[in-house]
Amino acid sequence: MARPDHRASLTDLSRGVPFSRRHIGPSAADQQQMLDTVGYSSAEDLLDAAMPGAIRTTQALNLPAAATEPEVIAELRQIASRNRVMSQMIGLGYYGTHTPPVVLRNVLENPSWYTAYTPYQPEISQGRLEALLNFQTVISDLTGLPTAGASLLDEATAAAEAMTLARRAGKSKSSRFVVDADAFPQTISVIATRAEPLGIEVTVADLSAGLPEGDFFGVLIQYPGASGAVRDHAALISEAHERGAIVAVAADLLSLTLLRAPGEIGADIAVGSAQRFGVPMGFGGPHAGYMSVRAGLERSMPGRLVGVSKDADGDPAYRLALQTREQHIRREKATSNICTAQVLLAVMASMYAVWHGPDGLKQIAERAHRNATVLAAGLRAGGVEVAHEYFFDTVTARVPGRAAEIVHAAADAGVNLRLVDADLVGIACDETTTDGDLLSVWRAFGLGSLSISDLDAATPDALPDALLRSSAYLEHPVFSAHRSETQLLRYLKSLADKDYALDRGMIPLGSCTMKLNATTEMEPVTWPEFGSIHPFAPVEQAAGYEELVRTLEGWLAEVTGYDAVSVQPNAGSQGELAGLLAIRAYHRDNGQAHRDVCLIPSSAHGTNAASAVMAGMRVVVVACDDEGNVDLADLDAKIAKHVENLSAIMVTYPSTHGVYEEGITELCGKVHAAGGQVYVDGANLNALLGFAKPGQFGADVSHLNLHKTFCIPHGGGGPGVGPVAVGAHLAPYLPGHPLHEGTKVGPVSAAPHGSAGILPISWAYLRLMGPDGLAKATASAVLAANYVAARLREHYPVLYSGNKGLVAHECILDLRGITRDSGVTVDDVAKRLVDYGFHAPTMSFPVAGTLMVEPTESEDLGELDRFIDAMIAIRGEIAQVQDGVWPADDNPLRNAPHTAAAVTAEEWAHPYSRQTAAYPGGVTAVKYWPPVRRIDQAYGDRNLVCSCPSPEAFED
Known part of the structure; x- marks a missing residue:
């Protein structure tokens, strides 16, 4: 058988x-x-x-x-x-960038960072809170405004949040908001979507010709403009203030290493995106939007704000501050429905700044600007009219009736340009722009052979003297201490070790669903064919x-x-x-x-x-x-x-x-x-x-x-x-x-x-x-x-x-x-x-x-x-x-969490043992030690500190 x-x-x-x-x-x-x-x-x-x-x-x-x-x-x-990887020179708030490999591998691809939850339990979130405080410091320093949030969803929604902030914080009775006609078109459109249900009238105006007549409660200025134009808005901002308006400036972060900060020209609010600080375009996101405000507006900001408080031992400790969950408390009286941020992307942007430091960021900005100036000089040498005398990284060329033909020719050569209209072409440079890209653009315009080195030597910068930045930024030691990869690798590891994420153990959060994020699911995110695509690239690409x-x-x-x-x-x-x-x-x-x-x-x-x-x-x-x-x-x-x-x-x-x-x-x-x-x-x-x-x-x-x-x-x-x-x-x-x-x-x-x-x-x-x-x-x-x-x-x-x-x-x-x-x-x-x-x-x-x-x-x-x-x-x-075995004010619950420093202190006066404090479930081979003791939340709200404290704050 x-x-x-x-x-x-x-x-x-x-x-x-x-x-x-x-x-x-x-x-x-x-x-x-x-x-x-x-x-x-x-x-x-x-x-x-x-x-x-x-x-x-x-x-x-x-x-x-x-x-x-x-x-x-x-x-x-x-x-x-099926996605075509191109040299992306479209601009409009999205730019090519080089993610430092040490950040790519150890943040974006690291489950210790991407599986962490919102830091509502600050004692076990000190690593990412420190990284977010670094982000806030970057934004505050570059924008010249004292308080920055821990990120918003993108630049357009940040601008819409600035509009509603201006309305509730200002004294004007007007319901009109003025938007720069040179703002990004997607920003204008999102603002319009958000304004209409609230009864806000949006006026899009050419601010190069001055402010419109009539009353308005706020103004949004793009700096530099979508066209690339760099204008001195100080007088316009001063006039807007005299007319009772609050002014928001949507600013390019990289440009602010070279240009006067929005706060220095009078802005009340700055918004924008940190995308070009090492975060791939990803066909539109995710990217960390940002907002910073002048003194007096910090308690009205939307979204999350990281602050510095102290723990039970009096040591500095980070936590979320103020209105972080205000929509849960105020409900229909909330001023924003934002309950999340873009933390992972804000961490990446902050570490990009930590990696490069102020000098490195300035060098990247100078390179992007020099590419733009040389590009413009070549166009002028070939008889093409360049629309603006002053610009940072974006050049608008006037080519009557030829714009579509030129954009198509550039695309055939592997470069995406912006088709503004039938007569205008926009060209944006960034840290990834190469000599080959410049040559391809000139050829698309029908120009002959041009010498990049000769043009570079003969062409001055295209930034107005009155707007050149003289103030310092990123002076905190964290932005100068990690120049070698070994140093940054260890810094990232030290921060991750302070945190509790899903790679360490269970996060049983009701309504938040902290479940497996499988590696196979995550792997494609960093492929260039997904990461390097501009959201406004031609659909066939x-x-x-x-x-x-x-x-x-x-x-x-x-x-x-x-x-x-x-x-x-x-x-x-x-x-x-x-x-x-x-x-x-x-x-x-x-x-x-x-x-x-x-x-x-x-x-x-x-x-x-x-x-x-x-x-x-x-x-x-x-x-x-x-x-x-x-x-x-x-x-x-x-x-x-x-x-x-x-x-x-x-x-x-x-x-x-x-x-x-x-x-x-x-x-x-x-x-x-x-x-x-x-x-x-x-x-x-x-x-x-x-x-x-x-x-x-x-x-x-x-x-x-x-x-x-x-x-x-x-x-x-x-x-x-x-x-x-x-x-x-x-x-x-x-x-x-x-x-x-x-x-x-x-x-x-x-x-x-x-x-x-x-x-x-x-x-x-x-x-x-x-x-x-x-x-x-x-x-x-x-x-x-x-x-x-x-x-x-x-x-x-x-x-x-x-x-x-x-x-x-x-x-x-x-x-x-x-x-x-x-x-x-x-x-x-x-x-x-x-x-x-x-x-x-x-x-x-x-x-x-x-x-x-x-x-x-x-x-x-x-x-x-x-x-x-x-x-x-x-x-x-x-x-x-x-039962009275432990006093109500001195027991392992009231004193939790217990740090390694606390349980190894020379004196131990508590009515329970050190082992009960540190190993309540019994001694195990793996022990998570919280880096700080219980944090005083109220102290942090009363004494608001939202940028990197000095190193001396952490001394005994």
Whole structure:
């Protein structure tokens, strides 16, 4: 009798372990153990019990079957090959740059930097906070304004934020904002998009002819202009101040090493981009926008601000300052919906400045300027008119009727120029510009052989004497101490070692989804075929990007059940705004412009209310019931009261409380019946993928967080991508772009496809997981959250749960009763978790005095148990405080976190041992030591210091 053949096929053997098995932490056996603890026999049974049947889809996702990692890399290589790498001389805020290899490898490609979370726990974020303080110092020094933020999303949105800052901080009663006609076209367009819902009138004026007549509350000047022109705006700024306006200057950072700083010519606000400080163009992003302000405006700035405070020992320590999370606190009264930054890119830009120092940056600027002056001299020598006498790196050539012909000729030679109009060509130089590029440009203009060296020797600089910079910058020692690669390598390593990132251990943040960012997903980001493409390059040169974007948008539409998607929004907050602007435009086109009421549950993410206000809507809060669900009775009352003006409801699903609400389809029906639209915040989409689609259970629009559900890493607080997905009726109202295809709504980001440079990450994730893998990830995430809840419920009350006591992908541990009984606060528990080797869960959101835990699908059972055991041990420590074993003001929780210096001090007067302080879970081979003790937050706000302190501040 022949033996059965158990041999695997060659196909099976070649495919290896499915990627989903690499992505999902618990093995099949581990998951069964977890299911036994939760009380279910299978993941399918658990999902059937937890997720309402009314929202479930019966169809499998229509996505390609999962591919292997080598297959995905090969497919992306093929896609990338369709992008044409050129010498990019288009300008308009995007420039070629050389990323220092030591920064590329040790920041952008280093999981210690890209898997870190926003530094809300400052004691374990000192490395990236120091890097951000360096960034703020670079911006402050170069712009000549005393306070700079820790980055904004891009230059155009930073300019729009400057507009609203000027409006709320100024004294003018006017609603008009004046914008330089020589500003970047994408900046003008984003400002217009943001201004209209707020009732701001935008006047675009040729400021070379002076300020327009009439009143205005603010002015935006481009310096140098989009045309390349360098003008002395000091007198114009002085006149604007006399007329009661606040002045913002959009400045090129590199030019400010040679030109007088905006602060020195009177600007109140400076904005711009740090892209050319070592960050690839990436077809438009991500890049670190910046903002700096004069004294008196720092407490009104949007976004994040890193400040210097002190820890429990009185030593200097960094932390986020002031209004960093103001949209969570002020909600509909928030002045901005910005809740993220571009931290990873700001770190890169700061380290570019650390690497080159003031002299190196100036040399790079001088080289770009000399290339531009020599280029202009060659054009003039050939009889071509150059539009401006003074310029920094961009030359505008006047060639009546020949512009398109010249741009095409240059492209054929591998150089992209800017087609301004039929008569004008723009040419921008940067640190990557070569002699060959200059020769190619001259040939495109039909000029003969020219000698670069002769022109260089004979041509003076093209900067006006009155604007030459004389003030110093980057004098802090950090910008002169790391000239060798060894020095910078060790500096970067020392900063990374101070931080806690996902490469070190679990980050169980509820609502923030800190899961695996796989190396295969990250690898393509740094390929030149993706990194070196200008966002305004001719579409035929970016065929690979266009294919990738179209495919990804289609996949995102499929998994969400919508009809159309735009990836332009470069943060979740901008996705929210884009979705609400689509709803607003839809109502207006239907003759119902009066519909301006947006219903928002009391549990909602703070950005929801802020975004609604920015979209010109009035916020009405809907109550939640004792189980954390939207109170449908209160919803009925609010709908009845506002039925004539109801525009939309914004609801997060699963809810912000981590529960699958049973009444979601009923809620959608009620709002639709009243003429409103339903916005489902997609922040928690990772609890639905493969099982339910918002676009099919009643929603009209959602934004998606690619930096959460779809594996783009958080990068210490950015980059993010927040695509907006809509039903067919809202598709005409997706954001457009002035240099790309247009729609009925303007852009919300500077580039047509937003932060396109990181879209390969989410494309790869979807391709690697396939429909089955995505469903398994969802099931595993829900199982992990319920496992944590099941094991911790007897130690900490689980605040909300849904059907049969189950949660969705996260659970809220209620410490309020514990705090009343023991005095131990949620802060104490969060800081004590550091001693156990963990980043704390989300603190006091959405309910004060609670911890929201999201374990994700990527953490293995051993790490889940380690966290659970730590939380149980901390509950035991709290009991010792309650029982009087340890005093309420001197115990390991109140004194946490414990540094190595603290536990090795000569004197130890605490009523617990040094080992209890440092090794509460027992001595282990690997120990994370926080670099500082608990930080005094209030002190830092009272004594605001937001640039690099002197080295003496750190002396004993």
